[in-house]
Amino acid sequence: MTSLQLRVTRVTWEAEGVVGVRLSTRDGSPLPPWEPGAHIDVRLPSGLPRQYSLCGDPQDRRHYEIAVRLEAAGRGGSAEIHGTALVGRELVVTEVRNHFPLDTADEYLLIAGGIGITPLVPMARALASRGAEWAAVYCGRGEETMAFRHELVAVGGDRVRFVDTTQESRPDLKALVGALGPDAVVYCCGPVGLIESVTEICDGAGVRCESEHFGAATPRPDAEAGAEVELELRRSGTTVVAAPDTTLLEAIREAGVEIESDCEEGYCGTCETRVLDGEPDHRDVVLSKAERASGRTFMPCVSRACGRKLVLDL
Known part of the structure; x- marks a missing residue:
């Protein structure tokens, strides 16, 4: 697997509990290209490997941008990023991979929960530049915890609906999906419960749904350990x-x-x-x-x- 030695050239506070990290080549040479939905594997200073969605601009080949939410009950990677002086440090980054590509469709609905917004930000930017028919719903626990709000407003205006779930209920996703045309696609990223709910709604409505998880899914009821x-x-x-x-x-x-x-x-x-x-x-x-x-x-x-x-x- 191809790897790069990249330098952390900037760390920013994107929202409460969320930091943005910019990775750049030492000599300023262009980085390998990527498309919305892609992620990279980053080896942290401790040696821990972690995966992060790219949330910057694919047209900017000088930098990779990621965002990391501090997870108190996580496996240690986010705590290391939040608690380490990273600017100037060099990290090993493996080749870009994309299991969540933005395909062609007549209409798009982007649904994000919390830090699940990261792969959807480049998608929103790309759809806006294409003049595509799209809308987005971004749910978070408190406005102060929702990264990239200003950027999404700048890109999509009233196409983007922000939902603070500490103040209001989650929107009627069944109605939103049901209003989509036959050749629409839903892109969803966030907590397992949100993804499973959206997937079930889309299956019932006959609407294509693509998703990316940041955690393990609920085990299938029929998924037995199996034979040898x-x-x-x-x-x-x-x-x-x-x-x-x-x-x-x-x-x-x-x-x-x-x-x-x-x-x-x-x-x-x-x-x-x-x-x-x-x-x-x-x-x-x-x-x-x-x-x-x-x-x-x-x-x-x-x-x-x-x-x-x-x-x-x-």
């Missing part, structure tokens, strides 16, 4: 059997094959692995429906196999 799975690790020349109570990621590591991972709950995409043969039983919240249907990659931290064997490019 035989894994042929083609490049390593190794075959290993994962027991029903062992994740495929654990089995791969027990075979002595190194594989990167982070969340190990199916929402970060770090352990994405190519499938050469066999049908994965996808249980992640990263891959799109099309990517799942292709069966070319899967997340071994949570997914299993529909059959007894998978051949992997490891």
Whole structure:
């Protein structure tokens, strides 16, 4: 995986509990291009790998911009960013990945909860520049906690509805989705409960919904541990059997094959692995429906196999 050594050149206070971090090359050379919905993997000074959506302007090739909310009950990454003097520090950033691309549609509805606004800001900017038909709903617990409010107003004006859930109820999402045309698409990012609610509403209305999670989804009721799975690790020349109570990621590591991972709950995409043969039983919240249907990659931290064997490019 390609990596870059980038310098933190600016840290800003974007909202209560949210800091913005600017990453730049040492010599000012242009960074690899990216599209709205993309994210990068950042290795923090402690060595922790974390994924953050890019929330800047894709046309600005001089910098990558991310925003991080302090999560008191998180896994340590946000606390490290908020508590470390980062300006001037160099961090390793891996190549841009995008499992949340902005596709072509007749109409768009962007729905964000909290820090889930980060991948939607570049989308709003892109849709406005295209002259597309779009609207956005941004929910947060207090106006002071909602980053990028001014930028969204500047980009979308009254197309953007801000909802302070400490003062009012969440808007009638069913009515908003039901008012969309047949070729519309909903993009949603935020807490698991919001995404699952929006997904259910869209499924019922026959409206396409794309989402990005910042946490693990509620386990499927039918997602049993499953039977043993035989894994042929083609490049390593190794075959290993994962027991029903062992994740495929654990089995791969027990075979002595190194594989990167982070969340190990199916929402970060770090352990994405190519499938050469066999049908994965996808249980992640990263891959799109099309990517799942292709069966070319899967997340071994949570997914299993529909059959007894998978051949992997490891």
